[in-house]
Amino acid sequence: QVQLVESGGGLxxxxxxxxxxxxxxxxxxxxxxxxxxxxxxxxxxxxVAWMHSGGFATYGASVKDRFIISRDNAKNTVDLQMNNLxxxxxxxxxxxxxxxxxxxxxxxHGTLVTVSS
Numbered sequence: 458q459v460q461l462v463e464s465g466g467g468l469x470x471x472x473x474x475x476x477x478x479x480x481x482x483x484x485x486x487x488x489x490x491x492x493x494x495x496x497x498x499x500x501x502x503x504x505v506a507w508m509h510s511g512g513f514a515t516y517g518a519s520v521k522d523r524f525i526i527s528r529d530n531a532k533n534t535v536d537l538q539m540n541n542l543x544x545x546x547x548x549x550x551x552x553x554x555x556x557x558x559x560x561x562x563x564x565x566h567g568t569l570v571t572v573s574s
Contacts, residue, residue: 462479463568474539475539477493490554492507495550508526535554552565
């Protein structure tokens with residue numbers, strides 16, 4: 458089992474920045490994949506960014522060049538630096554972890570990000 462705890466959400470003005478953090482507990486090894494998804498009520502959950510333990514990252518098209526994902530493999534943490542935020546970035550952001558190359562993944566409870574003036 459993997460427990461994920463997110464932090465860092467809140468209210469920010471358009472053009473501003475926020476940093477989300479997620480800490481995983483449970484595994485005694487480096488988690489293979491960690492990342493972030495987001496969801497707006499009534500819409501499907503969408504990929505924001507993920508990074509595997511080797512450092513390769515993938516970003517959703519709408520956040521590429523504005524968001525930066527980073528990991529600390531030793532601590533099994535993943536951060537998301539969000540820059541130049543837009544109102545359409547408003548969503549609940551969920552941390553996701555897939556401990557192995559195949560198999561079950563795990564979700565955090567989510568943290569709300571609101572971009573509004």
